[in-house]
Amino acid sequence: MPHGLAMLEILRRGRPGGLPISGLTDWKIRIYLMRWSKTYIPTLRQKQTEAELISHQLLLRAGYIRKLAAGIYLYLPLMQRVIDKFSNIVREEMNRAGALEITMSVLCPAELWQKSGRYDTIGKEQMRLKDRHQHDMVLCGTHEETVTNLIAGEVRSYRQLPLNLYQIQVKFRDEIRPRFGLMRGREFIMKDAYTFDADAESFARSYQAMVDAYFAVFKRAGLDVIKVESDSGAMGGKVAHEFMLLVDTDAGEEDIAVCNKCGYAANVEKAEFKDDAPDPTDAEPKDMETIDTPGAATIEEVTEFLKVDATALAKTLMYKADGKPVAAMVRGDRDVNEVKLRNALKAVDLEMASEEEVLKYTGAPVGFAGPVGLKDVQILVDPLVAEMKNMIVGANAGEKHIKNVNLDRDFKAAEVIDLTRARGGDTCPHCDGKLDVKDGIEVGNTFQLGTNYAEKLGAKFLDADSEERPCIMGSYGIGITRTPQAALEKYFDDKGIIWPKAIAPYLVELIPIKMDNENQVAAAEKIYAALTEAGIDVLYDDRDERPGVKFNDADLVGVPVRITIGDKSLKDGNVELKARSADKFDLVPVNEVVEAVIRLAETLN
RNA sequence: CGGGGUGUGGCGCAGUCUGGCAGCGCGCAUGCUUUGGGAGCAUGAUGUCGGAGGUUCAAAUCCUCUCACCCCGACCA
Numbered sequence: 001m002p003h004g005l006a007m008l009e010i011l012r013r014g015r016p017g018g019l020p021i022s023g024l025t026d027w028k029i030r031i032y033l034m035r036w037s038k039t040y041i042p043t044l045r046q047k048q049t050e051a052e053l054i055s056h057q058l059l060l061r062a063g064y065i066r067k068l069a070a071g072i073y074l075y076l077p078l079m080q081r082v083i084d085k086f087s088n089i090v091r092e093e094m095n096r097a098g099a100l101e102i103t104m105s106v107l108c109p110a111e112l113w114q115k116s117g118r119y120d121t122i123g124k125e126q127m128r129l130k131d132r133h134q135h136d137m138v139l140c141g142t143h144e145e146t147v148t149n150l151i152a153g154e155v156r157s158y159r160q161l162p163l164n165l166y167q168i169q170v171k172f173r174d175e176i177r178p179r180f181g182l183m184r185g186r187e188f189i190m191k192d193a194y195t196f197d198a199d200a201e202s203f204a205r206s207y208q209a210m211v212d213a214y215f216a217v218f219k220r221a222g223l224d225v226i227k228v229e230s231d232s233g234a235m236g237g238k239v240a241h242e243f244m245l246l247v248d249t250d251a252g253e254e255d256i257a258v259c260n261k262c263g264y265a266a267n268v269e270k271a272e273f274k275d276d277a278p279d280p281t282d283a284e285p286k287d288m289e290t291i292d293t294p295g296a297a298t299i300e301e302v303t304e305f306l307k308v309d310a311t312a313l314a315k316t317l318m319y320k321a322d323g324k325p326v327a328a329m330v331r332g333d334r335d336v337n338e339v340k341l342r343n344a345l346k347a348v349d350l351e352m353a354s355e356e357e358v359l360k361y362t363g364a365p366v367g368f369a370g371p372v373g374l375k376d377v378q379i380l381v382d383p384l385v386a387e388m389k390n391m392i393v394g395a396n397a398g399e400k401h402i403k404n405v406n407l408d409r410d411f412k413a414a415e416v417i418d419l420t421r422a423r424g425g426d427t428c429p430h431c432d433g434k435l436d437v438k439d440g441i442e443v444g445n446t447f448q449l450g451t452n453y454a455e456k457l458g459a460k461f462l463d464a465d466s467e468e469r470p471c472i473m474g475s476y477g478i479g480i481t482r483t484p485q486a487a488l489e490k491y492f493d494d495k496g497i498i499w500p501k502a503i504a505p506y507l508v509e510l511i512p513i514k515m516d517n518e519n520q521v522a523a524a525e526k527i528y529a530a531l532t533e534a535g536i537d538v539l540y541d542d543r544d545e546r547p548g549v550k551f552n553d554a555d556l557v558g559v560p561v562r563i564t565i566g567d568k569s570l571k572d573g574n575v576e577l578k579a580r581s582a583d584k585f586d587l588v589p590v591n592e593v594v595e596a597v598i599r600l601a602e603t604l605n
Numbered sequence: 606c607g608g609g610g611u612g613u614g615g616c617g618c619a620g621u622c623u624g625g626c627a628g629c630g631c632g633c634a635u636g637c638u639u640u641g642g643g644a645g646c647a648u649g650a651u652g653u654c655g656g657a658g659g660u661u662c663a664a665a666u667c668c669u670c671u672c673a674c675c676c677c678g679a680c681c682a
Contacts, residue, residue, distance in 0.1 A: 045631065045643070046617045050675065070674065118682095125681070142682045176606085176680050184681080192682090232682090253681095351679070445682075477682070513641055548642035555642090566641055 034506065034532070036541040039077050042066075043553050053251045055488035056181030058497050062556045071178025071186035075481075078557065081505035081537075082484045083189065087168050089220045089502060090191045090478055097213040099164040099193050104146045106170055110136035112145040116456050121348050127174045141173035144453050144475055147194045151471065152458040158198040161461065161471065162206050166193035168480060180251065182485040183441065189480040196454070196471040198463060203472040207448060210476045214243055214444050217478065222500025222605045223487055225443060228256050229266035231339045232447055239448040242267060243478075244440030247489045252439020257422050261433025269339040272418070273426035273435055275384055277311050277333070286390050286404040288372070293401045297367025299332045302401060306392065309333075314391045314405075316369040318358045318377075321347035325361045325377045327369065329413075330420050331384045332392075337421035344380055344417045362396045370394035371411040372402055381413035382420050441486040442479075449473040497558025498580050500605050506539040508597055509559040511551070513566040515544040520565045523575065527563060527593050534594045555580065560604050561597055579604055 041063040050067065051057040059065045064079040075083060091101065110128065113119035119126075119138075127139040140146060147165055155163065168191045178186050193210065197203035211227065218225040225243045232240040244256055244265075257271035258264070266272070296305040303310050313332030318325065319341065326345060328336050342350045355366055361377055362369045370393035371379050385391070390404040407413060424437040454460065454470035463469050479486075484503055491498045501507060510528055512520040524540065531538045539559055541550050547566075554562055562585075564576040569587055577596050578585035581604065588596040 042615095044616065049611090049617080052676080067674095122682085123680080144682090171682090173682075177678090179676085190682095447682080475682085516640090546640055546642085546644065548640090548644085551642045553643085564641080568641075 034528075034538050034540055036539060036543050039539075041078060041553075041557065042076070043556055051181060053180050053183070053489070054249060054492060055251060055485045056183070058488055058492060058556075058558075059181060059485060062497055062558065065182065071175055071184070073182060073185055073187075073481075078505040079484075082499075082503055083480060085505070086221060086484055086503045087189075087191070087480055090168065090217050090480065093213045093217045093220070094166050094191070094193060096216075097164070097209045099166045099210075099213075101167065102165050103167050103169060104140075104143050104150070106140055106172060107137050108140050108143075108146050110138050112149050112457065113138055116145050116148075116453055118145070125173050125175065127172050139172040141171050142475070142477075143167070143192055144194065144449070144473075145457065148453045148457040148459045148471075148473070151196055152454075152460075155196065155459065155461055155471070158461055158463045161196055161198045162202050163196040164193060164206060164210075166191060166476075180253075180485075182481045183251070183253070185481070188482060191478040191480055193476040195474040195476070196459065197473075198461065198469070198471070200472065203448070203474065207446065207474050210446055210474065211241070214446070214476075214478065218243065218245075218443065221483070221487070221503050223443070223483070223490075226256070226258070226265050226440075228258075228440070229270050230445065231267065231270045231343070238450065241446045242442045243444035243446075245443050245483075245486050245490070246438050246440050247486070248439070249489045250439075251486075251489045252441060254440045254442055256438045256440040257424075257426075257435045258438055259428035259431065259433040260436055262428060262431040264428050264430050264433075264435075266422075268422055268437060269337065271422035271435070272429040273420075273422040274429055275420075276425075276427055277331070277384075283389055285406045285409060288405055288410055289403045290395055290397075291401055291403055292399060294399050296399075296401075297365075302392070303332070306401075308392065312388075312392055314371075314385045314388060314393050316371055316394055318353040318361055318369055319350060320353050320357060321345045321350050323349070325353065325357070327361075327371060327374060327377050327379045328382075328419050329371060329379065329385045329393075330382045331388065334382070334384065335421045335423075336419055340417075340419050340421075341380070344415065344419065345378075362394075364394065364396045364398050364400075368394040368396060368398055368400060370396050370402060370405070371413075372396070372405060374411070378414045379411065380419060381407060381416045383416055383418060384420060386413070386416045441482075441489065443483045443486055444476075444478040446476045447474060449475055492558075495552070496556035499558045499560055501560045501601055504537075504558065504560050506537040506559045507601060508536060508538045508561045508563060509554045509557070510538050510540045510563045511547075511554060511565065512542070513547045513564065515542060517567070519570060520567070523565050523570060523590050526590060527565075527575065530591075530594050531597065534598075536594070536597060561600055563593065563597075581605075 043063045044061045048060045051060055064076055065073045067073055129137050131137055171190045172187050175184060175186050178184055195206040197206050223245055225245050227241050228244055230240045230242040255268040257266050257268050293302055293305055296302045299310050299313060310333035311331055314329050315332055317328045317336055319328060328341050330336050358366045373396055386407055392401055392403050393405050395402045422435060426435045428435055451470040451472055453473055459471045460468050488497060508531060510524055512524040514520055528538055528540045558580060560580050562578045569576055573589050574587040575590055576585040577588045
């Protein structure tokens with residue numbers, strides 16, 4: 001028996017699940033069962049109603065995932081292979097960057113989160129439970145507390161730094177509303193890395209090393225991502241970046257402001273901008289005048305009623321920040337950026353005031369709030385409003401507005417601070433380019449954490465001058481399960497998935513047209529053996545199905561390269577080689593298939 | 606948590622308004638015929654109609670409670 005077929009016998013008897021098969025060289029260790037009839041790929045013909053996004057729909061239909069409960073998914077054999085391939089890319093690039101792989105527990109004593117202070121601020125998203133001894137435990141959605149605790153007391157000298165620890169592991173966040181399949185699940189897999197440095201210069205190098213590694217990871221995975229500035233949210237710290245995959249479908253969960261000239265890019269939550277509106281009139285302050293505006297509550301209605309531009313109005317929006325009333329003022333044509341507002345207030349809890357609360361705070365129904373005469377309400381004013389003269393605002397009375405209102409003369413601001421949400425067409429804060437707002441999916445993030453966690457959890461060391469100092473930390477995530485799904489928002493057509501080759505479950509799908517044709521099966525076995533020996537992942541569709549079924553399943557599953565074996569070409573000793581992304585195939589002699597596959601794969605994303 | 610919606614065979618759905626034998630398509634099993642883009646014929650299996658309680662001679666259908674899931678919003682390292 002030829003060597004190839006002997007090996008196939010080993011494979012056939014091998015255990016599913018990818019356990020190493022003895023006697024194979026290192027690079028063949030990840031070989032699995034690859035016959036369709038022996039694996040488990042439950043494809044579905046019909047659209048599943050539970051899925052909205054195309055990527056989610058495809059993963060369900062092509063047999064990659066199944067749902068167990070809201071936001072909790074099982075990864076079937078194809079998905080497991082995608083996860084393995086992407087994880088390995090991440091692992092290799094992290095290791096190359098000098099990070100060390102560890103595994104931390106999903107469970108964590110609540111005590112550590114109480115120490116860091118996040119137990120009280122992270123909210124209901126954190127899953128909490130008690131063990132049999134009634135000890136409070138949490139399920140980790142991120143591991144700053146755990147890893148910092150690990151380091152605390154163990155790292156005592158600057159000589160032991162820098163340190164970069166990472167894991168690829170399950171996370172749990174009890175999302176208020178899970179959706180979009182793997183993109184917003186409650187349980188998911190994440191690569192999370194944590195750096196510990198002794199000083200700022202060292203930290204800058206560690207951070208840059210992670211940024212470089214991230215670009216390398218996404219490039220290898222066939223994904224174009226951009227790095228954008230982001231808000232650091234509940235992580236604390238000042239500087240943060242997100243790695244975004246820009247998409248054209250409606251799956252974009254984040255709005256990204258991108259300068260068309262200088263490369264500035266930021267999450268709209270964070271984005272700064274220069275406003276282009278004409279300078280406010282330099283008219284002298286006029287006397288305030290209360291005017292009736294019957295039936296005009298919204299900005300549109302008021303501008304229509306008074307025949308003025310929205311830029312002449314100031315909106316006063318009522319919020320409740322940690323239980324206290326707050327008024328946020330932005331220009332009439334602008335929207336409040338709630339992240340900026342939250343940061344300005346340093347509030348844990350921020351929500352818009354209800355209709356009843358607005359009535360209580362302002363004495364008027366929604367739509368007529370204004371800063372003049374507001375009592376016991378903190379007023380934050382956007383700079384664009386601060387420079388307005390003779391603005392029009394709500395009168396805190398039903399159906400009334402006030403004209404010619406001026407800051408300082410007519411009301412006082414607790415603070416003048418940027419509260420406005422950037423929008424497409426705004427001018428870049430760093431050059432004279434224009435900002436474009438695009439839809440993106442976050443696939444990775446990096447945070448500069450400073451010394452907050454190290455101080456609270458006692459990760460301190462002695463520096464060269466024998467002084468005790470807290471570690472400077474960073475944390476870095478890549479969504480292992482979300483990224484492949486995000487990729488599908490870009491790589492699909494009306495027939496199904498078109499994987500980038502590096503994260504495809506298999507590189508090649510092998511389809512004999514007729515399984516009861518000896519010549520076709522013999523050629524298939526030969527090619528299967530040759531590709532397998534060359535270390536190429538092949539999915540051999542050995543089912544006795546009609547060709548249409550096999551072709552449609554192949555297109556749905558999205559393996560990048562397809563080899564079709566049929567009588568038409570086989571009579572001349574050829575098989576058909578076709579890229580999933582192409583319309584046409586090439587004829588290739590049976591004994592040259594391996595080289596041809598490698599050559600074709602080189603040209604594919 | 607607020608608003609809207611859906612639970613009927615493995616999947617997709619009809620039936621519910623107006624109570625009266627639980628149906629259709631796909632899939633599944635067996636046989637025959639087929640075989641280059643989701644085959645045809647024949648035969649067959651599969652349901653506590655999400656759950657509990659109630660009304661009724663009779664409940665998938667009406668009433669009450671409850672659970673799960675989906676969509677919109679708030680939230681999101």
